[in-house]
Amino acid sequence: MNRNATSSAPQPPSPRLLSFPTTRAMLVFAALPLLLTGCQKQEAADKKLPVMVRAETVAMADYAPRTSLTGVIAARTLNNLSFRVGGRVAERLVDVGQHVDQGAVLARIDPQEQESDLRSARADLDAAQAQLTQAAATFERQKTLLAQGFTTRREYDAADQASKVAQGSLDAAKSALANAKENLSFTELKAGAAGVITARQVEAGQVVQAAQTVFTIAEDGDRDAVFNVQETLVARAPASPAVTITLLSDPQVKAMGKVREISPAVDPASGSIRVKVAIPDTPAGMPLGAAVVGSVSAKPAKAIFLPWQALTSSEGKPVVWIVDPSTKAVATAPVEVLAFDSGVVVINKGLQEGQSVVTAGGQLLSPGQTVEIMGAGQ
Numbered sequence: 329m330n331r332n333a334t335s336s337a338p339q340p341p342s343p344r345l346l347s348f349p350t351t352r353a354m355l356v357f358a359a360l361p362l363l364l365t366g367c368q369k370q371e372a373a374d375k376k377l378p379v380m381v382r383a384e385t386v387a388m389a390d391y392a393p394r395t396s397l398t399g400v401i402a403a404r405t406l407n408n409l410s411f412r413v414g415g416r417v418a419e420r421l422v423d424v425g426q427h428v429d430q431g432a433v434l435a436r437i438d439p440q441e442q443e444s445d446l447r448s449a450r451a452d453l454d455a456a457q458a459q460l461t462q463a464a465a466t467f468e469r470q471k472t473l474l475a476q477g478f479t480t481r482r483e484y485d486a487a488d489q490a491s492k493v494a495q496g497s498l499d500a501a502k503s504a505l506a507n508a509k510e511n512l513s514f515t516e517l518k519a520g521a522a523g524v525i526t527a528r529q530v531e532a533g534q535v536v537q538a539a540q541t542v543f544t545i546a547e548d549g550d551r552d553a554v555f556n557v558q559e560t561l562v563a564r565a566p567a568s569p570a571v572t573i574t575l576l577s578d579p580q581v582k583a584m585g586k587v588r589e590i591s592p593a594v595d596p597a598s599g600s601i602r603v604k605v606a607i608p609d610t611p612a613g614m615p616l617g618a619a620v621v622g623s624v625s626a627k628p629a630k631a632i633f634l635p636w637q638a639l640t641s642s643e644g645k646p647v648v649w650i651v652d653p654s655t656k657a658v659a660t661a662p663v664e665v666l667a668f669d670s671g672v673v674v675i676n677k678g679l680q681e682g683q684s685v686v687t688a689g690g691q692l693l694s695p696g697q698t699v700e701i702m703g704a705g706q
Contacts, residue, residue: 381689385682409545416437426524428545442511529543552588553605556602571585573605573614577618635688686699
C-alpha cells in the first residue's frame with residue numbers, strides 16, 4: 329500500500345520543462361520599458377519645440393564705402409641746386425632741415441680761377457679799348473685827308489675797316505668781361521626760392537663739377553600728400569574724388585585735398601601706384617615728412633546691412649536664413665555680398681525690404697525648421 333501511494337502521488341513539474349517559457353516571458357517584460365521609451369522619444373521628436381533665434385527686418389540704407397590710407401606730406405616742388413662752375417668747395421653754410429630765404433648763400437667754392445679769368449678779361453678790354461681809340465683816330469684822319477684830296481680811297485677804306493674791327497674786338501672784350509664777372513658770381517650757390525633743405529651731397533674741401541647736385545631744397549608753398557595705392561583701388565575710385573587729409577599724430581589737424589597726379593606705372597618694388605594729392609593752403613601743423621591719413625568716400629549706393637553672424641554658406645555660396653512670417657518656418661536665400669565691414673556684411677542682391685532674416689542661432693537650423701524669434705512678443 330505504501331508503495332502504491334507513493335507511486336500514484338502527483339509529481340512536481342520538471343525544471344527543464346519550465347525554463348524556456350519563463351525566460352521568454354522575462355525578456356518580454358524587460359523589453360517593454362525600452363519600447364515605451366522609444367515611443368516616447370518618437371513622440372517628443374514629432375512634437376519638437378521651435379528653435380529660439382534672433383532676427384532682423386531687412387531695410388535698405390545708403391552705403392558709401394570709405395577707404396583710408398597712410399601717406400606722408402611732401403613738397404610739391406623739389407629743386408636740385410648745383411654750382412654752374414667747377415672747383416673746390418671752400419665753405420658750406422647750411423645743413424639738412426634748415427629753412428632758407430630766397431637769395432641766401434648756401435655754399436661757396438674757391439674763386440681763385442674765376443678771379444684770374446676776370447683780371448684777364450679786364451686786361452683784354454683795356455687793350456681792345458686802346459686799339460679802338462687808335463683805329464678811330466686813324467679813320468678820322470683819313471676821312472679829313474680824303475675830303476682835302478690828300479689820300480687815296482683805298483687808304484680810307486682800310487682805316488674804316490680797321491676801326492670796325494677794333495669796335496668788334498672791344499665788344500667781344502666787354503662780353504668776355506661780363507662772362508668772367510658772372511662766373512665769379514657763380515662761385516656762390518644761392519637759393520632760388522625760399523624753402524627747406526632736404527638733402528646735401530657735398531662737404532667743404534670737396535671738388536665738384538659744374539651741374540653736380542649739391543643741395544636739394546623743398547620750396548615753400550602748398551604741399552602734397554603722397555600715397556602708395558593698390559592698383560584695384562585706383563581703378564574703382566571715382567574721377568577727381570575729394571580727399572580728407574588728417575594728421576596722424578593729431579586728428580584735429582585736417583585739410584581737404586584733390587588728386588593732382590597718378591603715376592602711370594606700377595612700382596615694381598611695392599606693387600602699388602603712387603598718388604599725389606594737392607593740399608591747398610596746407611596747415612602749418614602738416615610739416616614736410618609728417619604722416620597723414622587720406623580718406624575717400626565712394627558714391628553712395630543702396631544696400632542692406634546685416635551682422636556677420638547672419639551669413640552662412642550653402643554649396644559654397646553665401647546664403648542667409650529667412651523666416652516665413654505666417655508659418656515661422658525657415659528657408660535659405662542666396663545673396664550677393666557687396667563688401668565686408670566692421671562687424672557687418674553688406675548685401676546688395678538677394679533680399680527684399682520687410683523680410684525677416686535670422687541673425688543669431690542659424691547654425692541650429694535646417695530647411696523647414698520652425699523658429700521662435702526672441703523678443704518678438706515683447
